Structures are given as structure tokens and as C-alpha cells.
Amino acid sequence: MPLTREQTRRHLTAMDLVDADRPLTRTEREFVLDHYQPSASTSQALDGAYFTPRSLAHQLAMHDIGCDRPGERIIDLAAGIGRLAYETLIDPDRELKSMPLGELVCVEKNPEYVRVGKRVLPEATWICDDVLAVPDLNLGGPFDVAISNPPFGAIARSRDALSYRARQFEYHVIATAARLARRGVFIVPRRSVHEENPAERTADCVRFTRETGIELERWWGDADDWRDQWGPVTPRVTVTAADFRHVRRAAVPA
Template identity: 55%
Template structure:
């Protein structure tokens, strides 16, 4: 059943489904067509699970802060973040081998579609909260645009006992990777975007930081490093849940007293505030809520 789609969107969604169901290997153009036109809202109940696929523009911005050769995409959907994380053009010109990408997704239909879009990735159909016990080995970077808010989940993750699903995913990622890049709700980030990155109070984030030792920070461009140790501080991306989203990347560091808060993050050279490209907020389909890109976890 297709709902809330225009006639043209429905037509393209149906064509995407035909490509997925075909027996032939898809071309790069056909794979991208499926990625662009397969709608999560076309299947009853999908949006009830908090599933909203990442817009291409936001995924394209996030991929700029993904380092390393071995990447895991948690709550991968049909693979939008993983698609951009391949970074094919840059790696071709820098004579680097293709990245090894693992996609973890709970919804079997999304996994089926994702395997047609990214057959070169390893797809695992499983609950993200079960990942720490799977012995998948270390990754250079974990990425995710997870369902956010009070999503029903099967248990808690290391250290965090709160209700917000995006923080459970970040806690899982810390057990897997040295670095990370995520999209989380603006309300879950300790900063917002106003020309540059500006500190803001977030009770939800403060609880998460208190329970896990993970610190979120904006990363306006360069990939952060992250050494995962217990009580470490990672940097990750943030997306905005019902309002504005932000993109973040992260890295954990040993526990230390928080630095004095400055109203605006400045460059080490003292040349003034960091001014990343102004992110363009986007509206979450069907929710009336807006998101924006964000940056780091320390």
C-alpha cells in the first residue's frame, strides 16, 4: 500500500520495486534510481518504527568526515549513507582500494533492497543492540542516521539506560569503531548552528554524557580521531529530530574535566569562529519536523 505519495512518486517507487525484483544485475544508474525513489512511507507501519531515509544532500555532506577503510553503517535503511561512504571518486584519484562496508539493518525488506543497491557491501539483518556480541572486529569508522526518540528497543547498551534510541546507537558504535559520523536530533546535541557552532543546553545529552562519558562536539570539516576506551569521549554527527538536524562526527578521548564553555567554537590559531558552510535544514517527511547537519564527538 502506497500512502502520502504523489502519482509521480508512486510511479517511480513502483519502478524502483520492479528493478529490485528483477533477475538482472543493476547498473550504477539503476541502483541510484532505486536509492532515490524507493519510499519508506510506501509500506504500512514503516514510519511507526521511526524510519525516515536520509536525504542525498545530507548524506553527501556527512561522507566528508568519514575516515578509514573499514566502515560500518548502523541502522542502514536501504544504504544511503553507505552509498556515499564509498567515496569512489576520491579513492580512485588517490589510488586507494575500495572501502569494506558492513551495513546493519533490522528491517528485512530494507536489507533486501539494500543488497540490490550495494551488493558489494556485507548486509546483516539484525537488531543494532545485538551488534556488540557479534565479534565483527574493529572498524575505522561507524556511521548512522538512526531512528531517534523514544523508540521501543530490546535492551540497553553499555552505560546508557535512557529512553532515546539515538544515544543507544552511539553507545553501540563506541564498542565497534575508533571514529564515527552520525546524524542525531538537534535536541540531543550540546550545540546548534548559528553561522558557526554555538553551545546549547540539552538535558538529554547531559544524561547521556554523564552515564557513558561520551562527549559530542561539532566537527566542521576535518575527520576527528577517536580512541575507544571505557569512559571515552567520542565525537559524532547530529541530526535534528522533530525540529532541526545537525551532522556530527565523533571521537572518544580519556575522561577529563569539561573545558570551560565558550559561546562559539574558535579555531586554534585564534582567527575567529569556525564558519562551516551554512547547513540547509530539511523537513522530516510526515512529521512536520526539521533537521540540519552537525559534527563531532570527543
Template identity: 40%
Template sequence: MRKLSKAAAAAHVEACRLTDLARELSEAEKQFVLDNFHESTVLGHATGGVFFTPSALARAMTIHVVGTRIIDLGAGIGHLAFACRNMLDHRHNGEPVREFVCVEKNPELVRVGMKVVPEALWVCQDMFALAPRRFRFDTAIANPPYGRAPRSDTRPGYSGGRFEYHAIALAAQFARHGVFLIPQTSTPFCRSGHDHFVANTEDAEYSRFVAGTGIALMPSCGIDTSQYDRSWHHRPVRTEVALADFTDPTVLRAHRRSSPVLSFPHRTALGRARPHWRTR
């Protein structure tokens, strides 16, 4: 991790000042916080594989987000959820306003996130402590910690060391569809940093993940994450946008053995009241 420059440190201080205001932030102020609040100031230089998604990359990922009920796993301060809001579509096309649940275990990140995406239900909890409910959400989004980051649980079907695979397997217990930002080495394809798609099918760990969960990761519609390398707060690993269809019969068979009920609280220690989610 590199030390913050004087300009970056000053911008971070201003972002902190904005999050301390009692009033609701303007759209421009929310974007300023997203762009300038640095994760290393909260998590330390050893961020445990946690890196905030650049805003421009988050906006590019939204092309694959479908439906109106969205869950953001490991939400940080809300970069992905903020980008996925459909405010203009609601105003001009009459589409329903999207509903968000943002799950983040760090209370300081939740505090900041509530200023950035106040319309979301923020759940300050370890994502693996959530009781799953099949298809409660239309899309799960995540830029999870990468690699052998510490985690509290193991998902059924996968017992390996890649945190991103456990996060994706968890998402399959909530949503119909998934959009994830994960290391390129964890996908069966390479697009970012290449002129064309290249198959990456010799990864034994990915093969074990697919065999155990039934989840096959698919490429995005040509998103090249290398175009956003200069926008990360810290030096990034090469990533890919990976998609998953959790309604595929292979996935359903792999998860059929259990379907406990999801129970989000009416009010979290840091969040405000929200009605229970509708079921279909």
C-alpha cells in the same frame, strides 16, 4: 506522514521494479532507488522514528568518514553506505576500496539495500543483538531512529529513553570514530537553521549520557542540515551531524569492563559470503 503524491507513488513503483531485476543495477538505477523508494511503504505510516537520509545530505556527511572499514548501524536501504563508497579515490588515487557492514533488522529493507550496495556485507539483525568488538571498524555511521523508538536492549552507561544515544553508545563498542545524524535537541550545539553555532548545554539527558558513557558529541565542519529539508520523504525534525571520538581515554575507561568478541556470520539469510574481518 503525508500521503504519497501520484508522481512519488509512480516513482516508488519503478524503484520497486528495479529492485526485482535479476541483474545488477547501474549506478544511475541505484541512485534512482535511493531517491524514490519510500520507507513508509514498508514500515507503515508509523515508521518508528525511521527516516531515510536524503542523498545530498548523506554525501555531505562523508567528509567526516575516515578509514576503510565502515559499519552502518540501522542502515535502511543503504543511503549512508552508498554515499561513503570511495570508488573514484580507488580508481584515480590508488586508495584501498572501503569495506562495509550494513546492519538492518527489516528484511525487506535489507533486500533492497543489497541491490543498492551489493558490495557490502548485509546483516539482517537487530543492531543491539550484535556482540561487540572494540575497534573492529574505523568509522561507524548511522541515522538511527529518534527519541523513544522501540529498542531491544540498553547500552552500558546509558539507560535513558533516547534511541539515538543507545545507538551511539553501541557504535563505541565497534569503531574508533562515529558520524551520526541525530535530532538537534540531542546535541550540545545548534548549527542547522542558524547563522552561527549556538551552545545547547542545558540538556540534562545529554549530560547523563556523557557522564555514563564518556562520549562527547562534537559538531561537523559547518554542515547545515536545514539546507536539505525539502529532500526528505517526510517532514523532518531539525537534525545535526554529530561526531564522536571513541578512542578518547574517557570513553575507553567507561567501556573497559567488557570486550566480548564480535562474530559476524560468513553468510546471512539474505547476504552472500564474505571473509571474516581483519583485526589490527
């Protein structure tokens, strides 16, 4: 869907801020996060990237990603330009509870997104690479939390993340996270977790758990309140979490 004239104007303003030769204020960072349009160039449009809605990212940062202890290490896989990581960093509970992050790592393979991300979230360590290759990068001991709004569905990938060769890319990201972190929080298509009845897991989800040992927990509700905030698409998504402390070996590729 073509950008409106107003969307184009705001995107160009956002890019002027990205290119500015000075640090950005918090207001300016949030303007870039709110108005950068991945579909503004052909290459980004082909990626099919849809960034996490601001209010959904804020909700997850406050209630699901959490802050259990000071100095936590968090990694964002397929970080885009950093919306989910940004909301995690500025979560007011961290300051209130005196639990600042110890490290925030953002992994994104699109170099343009990384360039923008470094401007809006310079506090993070940005890695321009394939998320499925991250376990080979020797990033230190386990992260406390892996977070991701990964690409969805049967898209091309560089490798399998586990011996179960799932078609859905989101499963490969979750399995990769299991090798990196103690727990994970992910935005995924609802069909990757449960049927219309939330108590019924889909066949793909059942198979994923059986083959990997990774149990995908159901969120407290589907994310339908945010369906109209994804830009040109209205995906049916949910949030799933997983405790990896007892299943990490199951996700190691054969």
C-alpha cells in the same frame, strides 16, 4: 501523508528494478535510492523511517566520514536501504587518493530494507539484525568508522546499550558504536547535542557524556539546509562525531 501519484509511480519503478533478475547499473541503483518509498507499505510506515537525504549523505561522505588510509573498515548501523553507506563507498576522494574501502558492513533490522539494500549496494555485507545486538556478533577487530542515521527519540528498544539508560534511541546507537569502532559520525536530532546556542550542550547530552565518557563533537553547522529533503517531515538535525579510542570501555553495559 499519502504518496502522490508520481511518487507511487516512481516507487513501483524502483521496485521493478529491485526485483529484476540482473545486476543494476549505477544509474538504476541511484534511482532506487532516490525513489523507494518506505511509507508505501503499512509495515514500513509504522517504522517511522526517514532515509538520509542524498546531498547530506554526499556531504558527510566527502568531508566527515573521510578516508584516512586504504583498507578501512566501516560499519553503518541502522542502514535503511543504504544511502549513507552508498555515498561513502562511491566517495571520489577514495579513488583519487587510492584509498579503497577494505570492508563495508550494513546492519538493518527491517528485512525489506535489507532486500532493497542488497540490490543497490551488493558490495556491502548486509546483516539483518537489531543494531544493539551487533557487539555480540563477533564481526572481527575494531572498525575504523561507525556511521549512522539512527531512529530518533524515545522509541522501543530490545536492550540498553550501556549502564546509563537513556530514553533516546540515538544515544544507545552511539554507545553501541563505541564498542565497535575507533570513531563515529552520526546524524541526530539537534537537541541531542546542543541548545539553540551551539555553544550550550543540552542537559541530556551533558549527562550522556558524564555517564559514558563519550564526548559528542559539534558539527560545523546544523543541517537546516536539508530540512525539506526528508520527505513528509522537516526534522532539526545536526551531525555529531566522536572519537572512541579512549572511551570504549565506558560504553560496555553493566
